[in-house]
Amino acid sequence: MYRMFQAQYQDDTVSCRKKCDRRIKTATSSAPKIAKYHETSEIALCLLRCRKDMFGDHQTVRKMSTYHDLEERKPYQYMHICYYHQGELAMAVQSAYTFLVANPDDKDIIQSLNWYMDRDGYSDEMLIDMERKDHEAKFMNGAEAYDEQDWGRCVHEFETSLEKSLIQDEKCRILCQDKIDWSVVDGNPELEILLASMRSSVIRCDHNCLYKLSNINGHYVGNLLAAHFEYLHYCHFKCKFLRTRDGHEVSVEI
Incomplete structure (x- = not known):
């Protein structure tokens, strides 16, 4: 029940933000400041309505410790x-x-x-990790295929893992907008200070997204995107390479 609720909450939050981003026309860089304020207000209203429909009165978690x-x-x-x-x-x-x-x-x-x-x-x-993400499972499958020298499967699993990693990274960054450190509000009377402080908490969250995704089954694999290509280039090479023969490209199995 806990996992279902958490997944549903995240999916609905991402859905609301994507829907509102599509609906609200972005103000141009040359637009007056009031146009920017209007855009922000329209997005805020859209999000409030969407989240109200999705979550009722339980719209967000205010304590960062809970996150x-x-x-x-x-x-x-x-x-x-x-x-x-x-x-x-x-x-x-x-x-x-x-x-x-x-x-x-x-x-x-x-x-x-x-x-x-x-x-x-x-x-x-x-021994099952109930929170394992799709990109983790595919990455682990790819590493297993690499060890077994199953090069075709290796390519498929790592390419799928890479695709799912990018989707998870986008989702993580969208969810970061829901993870504001509300403690910065206390004692800060200036609007610009409040906005900068809240934005910085979101940026810190954005910065950590790829790092968090790089923990595969409890092991940090370094730069996640680079780790994919480190496997992929060799699996592609072992699977097949193009050799020019008599002016024609020939696929040769190694």
Whole structure:
């Protein structure tokens, strides 16, 4: 239920922002300042109406600590205990493992997971990251194909992963506009200071999007886009290359 609610909230938020961006005409750079204000007001009104339709009175989370808890998968830190006491070992293991992926140095969750592994009925198939994104799964599949020297599958999986990574990055940046640090509002009477402070919190979030997406199954792979091409160039080469023969291009399998 928690994952479904979170996913629905994010999808609806992204949908609202995209819809309002399409509907509102962007003011030109040469337009007077009042035109910019009008554009902002129109977007704000559109978002308010859309979010009201989507979420009712529960439109946003005002505490940044709540966002951080969700990003760090804090609910799973409690869910695995609840599941175990309900007699659901598989869900307890999945919840503990899901939390561990985002918090690999947490000693308590490591201890709990090791304890679950010693219970009757445990199997390695229970080690499922319930928050795994599509681009992560495809990246892992591509790395597996690379190790198995399945070059055609390697190309397909990494190209799909790259496409899904860009989609996730766009989604992350759109959601950043909903992650304003409201603490900057307190004690700041100047409008320009307020706007700059709130915008900076959004920019910081934007800057971290690709970094967060670069954590694949709990492991940081460095620059995510570069990591894709590092695999892809070799998989493409091993899959086939073009050689000129008698003035014709010939595809040669290696």
